[in-house]
Amino acid sequence: MYSFEQKLENYASLVVEVGANIQKDQVLYVSASIDAQALVRKISDKAYDAGARQVIVDWADDVLTKMRYEKAPADSFSDFPEWKVMERERLAEGGAAFVSIVSQSPDLLKDIDPSRIADAQKASGQALSNYRKMLQADRFSWSVIAAPSPDWAAKMFPELPREEQVPALWEAIFKAVRADVADPVNAWKDLDATLNDKADHLNKKAYRKLHYKAPGTDLTIELPKGHIWCGGGSVNVDGNPFMANMPTEEVFTVPHMSGVNGYVKNTKPLSYGGNIIDDFTLTFTDGKITDVSAGQGAEVLQRLIDTDEGAKRLGEVALVPHASPISESGLLFYNTLFDENASNHLAIGSAYSFCLEGGKTMSSNELEEHGLNQSITHVDFMIGSAEMDIDGILEDGTVEPVFRNGNWAF
Template identity: 50%
Template sequence: MNKFEETLKNYANLAVKVGINIQKGQKLVINSPIECADFVRLIAESAYAEGAKDVYVEWHDEKMTLLRYMNAPMEVFQNFPTWKADGFNQMAEEGAGFISIAASNPELLKDVDPKKVAENNKASSIAMKKFREYSMNNKVAWCVVSVPTNDWATKVFPDLPEEEAVEKLWKAIFMTVRMDQEDPIKAWEEHLRNTENRVKFLNEKAFKTLHYTSSNGTDVVVELPKGHIWAGGGEYNTKDVFFVANMPTEEVFTMPKKTGVNGVVVSTKPLNYGGNLINNFKLTFKDGKVVDFEAEEGYETLKHLLDTDEGAKYLGEVALVQYDSPISNSNILFYNTLFDENASCHFAFGAAYPTCIKGGSEMDEKEREAHGVNTSLTHVDFMVGSSDLNIVGETPSGEKIQVFKDGNWAF
């Protein structure tokens, strides 16, 4: 076994042991592009070795996806197969763990009618609503990881031959998930402890508002609901199993008050959404709602995203990531939200995680609404962090504390 093969196997073990934290007798579901089959097999091998009962794989073929979009009628994209949604619901009910491999071609659907993509996203969101509640309420353990594909690698490194681009992307990914450390699992344990210290500080302060300012035009005040909870690094599911939902992860996050966002937000990285890029966009918020927006690239895609439902026009997540972080310092634009959101402070359109407010997982939708929790069929992160981003928090007593200064933690 050469060095690369050894590192890849250790990476699969990391996803299974630390990411999903598979339990003996548990089933595992893996979502993956077919290009990542070798890595999927390593994950399955590791899961079985740790005592998994069975491993199921949901394969995705981007070439077939593109063929379908270019040839199938609109009605196909307005209906999501109920058998597929039922299958995921059943696996979640049985306590399965879920690993997703995020490795899509950022420009796969650039020539596809944005309306088709929007209709497909909406139909799948409706059909998968029950399953999404399992993950967003931490009723199941889940983890998102990534490995390179040819199309993705050549988008990230367009000046390199394909083979070199893939090799360089492998190195970048291994760095972001600490596989370049002598003991990756130990490195992750230390990283999770450091993240927990940030979470503890923010929860102790219980800020009422966060005021974001940056020279690019961002100037927004975000109100946080009473009883909000900051989280980050890893979390416990309802069966008291600790898992890490994103690998890599550099963020700490909570929810905003649905109607408490006012001001202007300017994006700092492209957003890869549904096979299309949205870039250089600006959003104006009033009482939580996007009341105006513009985009140099992907305007129609952004418009369809915001039109998913009423909740898509509001924010569901506030996430803090320092500019001086491993992914940001790589100076690589990944065109993949898993990485780019962990290189930058970000917000998310749409649904909030109920676990980010006290008692949220036990509330119904009306109760959540009364507590300022946004509900939506979608949840899409977009990046706003920069080298001169400043964030000032105000506590319930009126004390103002610098949380971020020039893009980094101020404490």
């Protein structure tokens, strides 16, 4: 049994050595909530030990974030600071690594006018579109991780006394990222190998389509020619490996933007823009969302889909067995970083260009010609369950099982 301090040390080491994989003289940019101070300091210390030239920290605070949404002029949410765009782009062009630490309360903005949230999301998406393109082409190393906040912990563990909620969430995070084992770095190497084995199998099959069947779901997704299944780690333009998400249990690729037909129902709540969206069904015709229904957060979901034309189509297809560690924990995190790694999921919006042969060097027009969706947003939502079956359809029409009862069929 390891102490909290040892697990925090392990976590910070994983972020620096496996997640961002900091190189000598590299700049590290960290975005984090003030609730994550202890972790940020550990990461910074280990980054400098690894040879980092500088660690830049961009702090956020839920209280100030909500205050702005409540009190700032309505038209201010269409603004995004130009200096922030320049900072991100220039650091990315210079080979910096980026670590984002998510901590936000899932209900932070539940009482806020959805139009303010939509305007802010659209403004940041448009302003950072070039940065996102570089990110989705693996031009630089990046990693998304998490740290608790009191309100997020209270949402997850309402049955516990207040003083026990944050420690409980820390333990859940440590377990999910394998920071609680004797050799976390090798544990991640083993996971990477397992995910790559699944991706290799799917790449050899080169399925033309996937057909999803489950209660509330009957969906066919065409995959573009030359699509690549990825899993675990990525490699940046300098040839350095990194882990974009910690935790991760998925293998994923891109759908053809015009080849999605049928309907799909979510199986876990989606935390988006400080709101919870749940009990929703999306209907697709020739790739485009043509009907939307939701039991909770309907207006927020509709505004997400209306962000731009690309937000009406899919940009990612991801496979995660129901028997994954996060799913088997029985915990609902109300945070996509974790919940997407407990469930098959899809993403509304932009596609990752590295999931297409030659895609990393293609222009936006070339990517679109190959069937990859373009958007200023990318939002994952969970659709998997123990009742989901998925068939792979080969070019000659042969149908093969990929998932049965929520788990791999091979």
